[in-house]
Amino acid sequence: MQVETIRPAGGRPTHIRHDDLISAKGVSVVMGTDRNRQLILRDIDLAVPQGSFVSLIGPSGCGKSTLLKVLAGLVNPSSGSVSVAGVSPGEAARKRMIGLVFQDANLLPWKNAVDNASMLLGIADKSMSRSALRARGQEMLDLVGLGDAAHKRPNELSGGMRQRVAIARALALDPAVLLMDEPFGALDAITRDSMGQSLLEIWQRTGKTIVFVTHSIDEAIQLSRQVHVLGIKPGRITQSLDIPLPYPRDASVTEVPEFVRLVLQLRTMLRSSHQPGGAT
Numbered sequence: 001m002q003v004e005t006i007r008p009a010g011g012r013p014t015h016i017r018h019d020d021l022i023s024a025k026g027v028s029v030v031m032g033t034d035r036n037r038q039l040i041l042r043d044i045d046l047a048v049p050q051g052s053f054v055s056l057i058g059p060s061g062c063g064k065s066t067l068l069k070v071l072a073g074l075v076n077p078s079s080g081s082v083s084v085a086g087v088s089p090g091e092a093a094r095k096r097m098i099g100l101v102f103q104d105a106n107l108l109p110w111k112n113a114v115d116n117a118s119m120l121l122g123i124a125d126k127s128m129s130r131s132a133l134r135a136r137g138q139e140m141l142d143l144v145g146l147g148d149a150a151h152k153r154p155n156e157l158s159g160g161m162r163q164r165v166a167i168a169r170a171l172a173l174d175p176a177v178l179l180m181d182e183p184f185g186a187l188d189a190i191t192r193d194s195m196g197q198s199l200l201e202i203w204q205r206t207g208k209t210i211v212f213v214t215h216s217i218d219e220a221i222q223l224s225r226q227v228h229v230l231g232i233k234p235g236r237i238t239q240s241l242d243i244p245l246p247y248p249r250d251a252s253v254t255e256v257p258e259f260v261r262l263v264l265q266l267r268t269m270l271r272s273s274h275q276p277g278g279a280t
């Protein structure tokens, strides 16, 4: 495998591996009107290897969601370049290579779980019959552990169950990449833990490449291979932390001394990321 090292003037070196599924180089995003232009993201270099699980963490408003939207092709960078599997994010989205999961499941209230799970696929592939869509929806519900709730409507499901349907809906497209923006942020601590465990199992079974935004230090360490810390004003990656804990990781991983050490390390990194404009 070839590794290319980019050394921006005065910045930290970035190693771009040629098996990276996602790569962002020198990405900046400016938003707002002429009189109130704001630099939201500055010089983001990000490399996500195929099949990896990467988290983004940082203070509120530092630009994590904006970065995810850039990777999804929903926001165009003002400068820099992004590729997903060798094409632009917009092209990757058109090719159904990107699945999105947000904090709010956004299910259609009049449709049951199986129809919600296959809804995006039905829009993307008009040639699929209703029964083929249902079969795919059921397969995805089985994958996320919700096979028995196929005919329940969203108002009959708990918050965690609704998020499982949202994950099933994204997976139904069979995307190479899952971009997840605080998907468990609204759930109670115990449900959140079990959703994290389920997500790890799904990840290991499907081999998807996952970029995951979270505010939880424990969640980032428990799930990810690598955590990128974003700083604020402007949003930029200030530090990155490899998580060398072996997979599979179950809930007991939080008790090993290495986990506790990583929590302390990430907490220190996060603390310094709260300093506006601090050194990278």
Ligand SMILES: Nc1ncnc2c1ncn2[C@@H]1O[C@H](COP(=O)(O)OP(=O)(O)OP(=O)(O)O)[C@@H](O)[C@H]1O
Binding pocket: 031, 032, 038, 040, 058, 059, 060, 061, 062, 063, 064, 065, 066, 067
């Ligand atoms: N469409 C927009 N126009 C102008 N400014 C925007 C727009 N979208 C986001 N911003 C600004 O960009 C900054 C980063 O927002 P973003 O939602 O990406 O942060 P975040 O790190 O995801 O925050 P949180 O953790 O609170 O969800 C904020 O200051 C926000 O006000």
